[in-house]
Amino acid sequence: KAGVTQTPRYLIKTRGQQVTLSCSPISGHRSVSWYQQTPGQGLQFLFEYFSETQRNKGNFPGRFSGRQFSNSRSEMNVSTLELGDSALYLCASRNWIAGGQQETQYFGPGTRLLVL
């Protein structure tokens, strides 16, 4: 099976702009999570989607939003970009097992966003 793919891989934006990142999960995986990685804060959870519904959300401002489509592909959007939003954004997918038990998450290569 093909792995998790993310587009674009690199992005440069300026403050105040908005950005949309895309993630295609492994075929058959219905759960998609997003993480932000920065040198200062490390890896932090943004949100998780399952069957087009947001199931869990991290502690990020409302400028960060996401959605999931019927084919499980997911997008995240950041509006009014700030310098501190510069980060590696990682998407992960996993199989959702009945009962909610979480199993291995498979990560994509990430999108590196630079805000100038």
Place this chain on the structure above:
Amino acid sequence: SQQGEEDPQALSIQEGENATMNCSYKTSINNLQWYRQNSGRGLVHLILIRSNEREKHSGRLRVTLDTSKKSSSLLITASRAADTASYFCATDAWDTGRRALTFGSGTRLQVQP
């Protein structure tokens, strides 16, 4: 916020030596996972150990889990230059309602050829 702290933050060894990384966490968990990340790329899943397991092996990897001490260790035996990467532990606590992986701060491993 980060659940775990990893120790050491950085480790430099010679090829062929063993590398041991430790992870401590704060709350109860269902499982603990170890990931590798090469130079700012995506995370690669290495191994998962459940809360009712104490030790697990996968190739050159050995993971231990001590839930009473809330700690885990990752041992890489006979290290190779290709093992140079950052290693992260991540805890999963789905039955507490916290459905996201919580990552440690990572250990940067440098294996000298």
